[in-house]
Amino acid sequence: MGQLRRGGALAAVLGLLLAATASAPAVAGTDADYRNPVSAGFADTFADPVVLRGDDGYWYAYGTTDPLREGERQFHRVPTARSADLVDWQYVGDAFGADQRPPYAAPGAGFWAPDVRRIGDRYVMYVTVTDTTVSPEGSDFAIGAATAPTPTGPWTFVDEPVVAPRPGGGGGWLWTIDPSQFTDVDGTSYLYYGSYYGGISVTELSPDGLRAVGQPTLVAIDNKFEGGYVLRHDGWYYLFASTANCCAGPATGYSVHVGRSRSPRGPFVDRDGIPLTASRAGGTPVLTQNGNRWIGTGHNGFLTDLSGQDWIVYHALDRADPYLDEPFGINERPMLLDRLDWIGGWPTVNAGAGPSDGERPAPVTTGRVDERFDAGLAGWRGTGDWRVADGRLTGSGALTSRTTVGGDVRAETDLRLTGAEAAGLTLGGRVEVRVDAAAGRLVARDGGRTASAALPPGHRLTDRHNLAVEVRGRQLVAELSPARLGDQLATVALRLDRPVPGRLGLTATGGAAEFDNVSLARLHRPARHAVPEPRAGALLTGWSDEFTDGLDPAWSWVRPDPSATVSGGALRWPTQAADLVGTGNTASVLLRDAPAGDYLVETKVTLDLGEETVRNYQQAGLVAYVDDDRFARLAQVAIWNTRQVEYGYELPFAGQPVYGGNIVGTPATTTWLRLAHRVDPVTGEHEFRAGSSRDGEHWTWGGVWTFPADTTPRIGLVAHGGAQPPVTAAFDYLRFHR
Structure with missing residues (x-):
């Protein structure tokens, strides 16, 4: 989105926080390395990025x-860059000229968060138009579309918006921003859009992708998510969405969460089965800051390299x-690129280690066979015409590459059936995967073994598609998609009779087919295990308090609150009509010293915030505190109609305090909260990673906030955010673990 503003021992911690050296498989087929940000060669900032591979x-x-x-x-009006290897990028111009805008756009409108797809025989760009002629008051966002014959244009705006400005029930205009298109296996095209004011919705599109049709469906609640992006993986639809503030400078805690569904319309639920539409909204973290230089990691796109490894692009x-x-x-907000792994059916970045800073294995963008047909048919042999x-191969018959690749492989081609009844790829002269126009199916065959899947009825195979085939051991998986962006039109799986030699072939029967961008590469080695998460080791009883006999004398107050009492084995503290954020600093903080070195601190807090109603911003939880202008606060909190676990951070910057937040899991009425503290051995910085749990056993871990080496953070409890309606937080204990 654009820059909207709205009011055992802890060895496991070390393993997670050192993202740059996280244990993970090397990317198959490349000796090259890269480092973030990948946009550094052409841009200092390149926000809301998406990537696709062109013809x-x-x-x-x-x-x-x-x-x-x-x-x-x-200001560049959708700046565009090009790369041969996803690492070295060159700016190639802006999509739109200075005076180019659709008829409904107001003068001076900007274009945010583009999403570019291949639909039919052309490229379509969906983009947020930040100001339209619907209202003179501004903020009347709309989703526009433009078409082009190539990825670099020329782009022509469609005269009418795909999604027009939508009035909000509470006044103003709903945030109709952050479009993302998706094509389902039945050929239906969808558009996801929306943000904090109004939530994320999905609507069906007309076949040309240029008009919203039917009724939209809410798939992620307002006041928590934006920047939706959907892809299909192993039969599930995954909705990636960003959360928290994109643009709070040094306190930006933006991050990417995910839910999955069996339908592109949802309901999308997280790993704990909690819907993204609930007041206590779910969301499993995919990408969040880990203590290195990068914060505010969000608004993602997606791509797959030639080895079959998935990658996430984000700012x-x-x-x-x-x-x-x-x-x-x-x-x-520069553009970053990192490996996207699938572990236990859920996506995670760098096996859970988060954004990388330092040398990493680069994506595979050149295969052992890497044919653009710029030099005729050198390296191929076969029969037919x-x-x-123009860099494309057209004809019928059978061709075989002279290059052999051993082991597990991935083969790809861009394919058009210009007249063929069937066309596709062969491996080892024995296994065939073909697009069968006559039968309307994607078919895989190994001798007498076959598997097939229906193509969308009436789908035009004369348009360009990508056919990809992966063979791992004796398992083959093939998919046909419009543009390699996780929106497969058909997927088939076949158990092979025996491993197949890695010699690639092309075949077309009953007429001509067009082939381009043919590749054969070693298949990537997937990450099987996530990096360890923080765990509680031995209890440090001398540092802990069970609240069984009054308040331990080790506690001290910043601005005492006499309403906080200890009874019945709990600290009971009515939420104060006060806060620490900004310059007011009227709220109380109950503090105690923390042990030296690495530790984990935990509390269990009960706070009945109800659901759906507005109770801004009642909250209670843990705090790592240096002073009123430098603290990290982990609390379950009411934010408008939602209930969230917010990990907020305030620090002094350029003469004033700056506050932002990171979201960590979903609260219950009783929520367990943890901060895992680590001292960086190189910088001496204090790193605090936040975790939350709804049952005290299963934990969701989120982002890291850092404190300078020359500070001494203490640990405390807070109960802030308002007295109406009255509510009391009950803390069962504060426990430190080594």
Whole structure:
């Protein structure tokens, strides 16, 4: 989105926080390395990025309207970059000229959060139009569309919005932003859009992808999610969505969460089975800050490299350089790229280690067979009638590459059935995967073994599609998709009779087919296990308090609150009509010293905030506290109609306090909260990672906030955010573990 503002021992911790050296499989088929941010060669900021592979085999990235460089101060209208390897990028221009806008856009409108897809025989860009002629008051966002014959244009706006501005029930205009398109296996095209004011919705699109049809469905609650992106994996639909503030400078805690469903319309639920539409909304963390330089990791796109490894593209902020120019101006959000792993049916970045900072194995973008047909048919042999023109192969018959790749492999081609009854790929001269136009099916065959899946009825196979085939051992999986973005039209799986030699072939029967971007690469080695999460070791009884006999004398107050009492084995504290955020600093904090070195601290807090109703911003939980202008607060909190576990952070910056938040799991009436503390052995910084639980056994771990090495954070409890309606927080204990 754009920059909207709205009011055992802890060895496991070490394993998770050192993201740059996290244990993970090397990417198959490449010796190259890269490091984030990948946009550094052409841009200091490149927010809300998405990437797709073009017909020419290059990768194209698109970003939101912002200046690209510090000091430039020129706003680019969907800046576009191109790369051959996903690592080295070159700026190739803006999608839209200075005076180019759709008829319904107001002068000076910006274009945020583009999503570019192949639909039929052209590219379609969906984009947020930030200001329209519907209302003179502004903020009347709409989703627009533009079409082009190539990834770099020329782009032509469609005259009418795909989704027009929507009036909000509470006044103003719903945030109709952050579009993302998805094509289902039945050929139906969908658009996801929305943000904090109004939530994320999905609507069906017309076959050309340019008009919303039917009634939209809410798939993620308002006041928690935006930047939706859906892909299909192993029969599940996964909704990736960003949460918290995108643009709070050095306190930005933006992160990506996910839910999954058996339908593109939801309901999407997280790993704990909690819907993303509930007041106590679910969401399993996919990507969050880990204590290195990157914070505010969010608004993702998706891609798959030639080895079959999935990757996530997103923006983040360098906490040491969070603004493009002046403080509190445009947030500097470069484009990052990291490996997306699937462990236990759920996506996670770098096996759970989070954003990388340092050398990492690069994506595979060149296969052992890597054919663009720029040099005729050198390296191929076979029979039939074939011709090469304009970098594409067209014909019928059978061709086989002279190159062999051993072991597990992934083969791909971009394919058009210009007249063929069937066309596809062969492996080892024995296994065939073909698109059968006559039968309307994707078919895999190994001798007498076959498997097939129906293609969408009436689907035009004369349009360009991507056919990908993976063989791991004796298991084959093939998929046909419009553009390799997780939106398969058909998927088949076949158990092979025996392992297949890795020699690639092309075949077309009953007429001509067009092939391009043919590749054969070693298949990636998937991550099987996530990096360890923090665990509680030995209890440090001398540092802990069970609240069984009054308040331990080790506690001290910042601004005492006489209403906080100990009774019945709990600290009972009515939420105060006060807060720590900003310059007011009227709230109380109950503090005690923390042990030296690494530790984990936990509390169990009961706070009945109800559901659905507005009770801003009643909360209670843990705090790591240096002073009133530098603290990290982990609390279950009422935020408008939602109930969230917010891990907020305030620090002094450029002469004033700055506050932002990170979201960690879903609260219950009784919620367990943890902070895992680690001292960075290189910088001496204090790193606090937050976790929450609804039962005290199963934990969701979120982001890390850091404190300077020369500070001494203490640990405390807070109960803030308002007295109406009255509610009392009950803390069962505060326990430290080594």
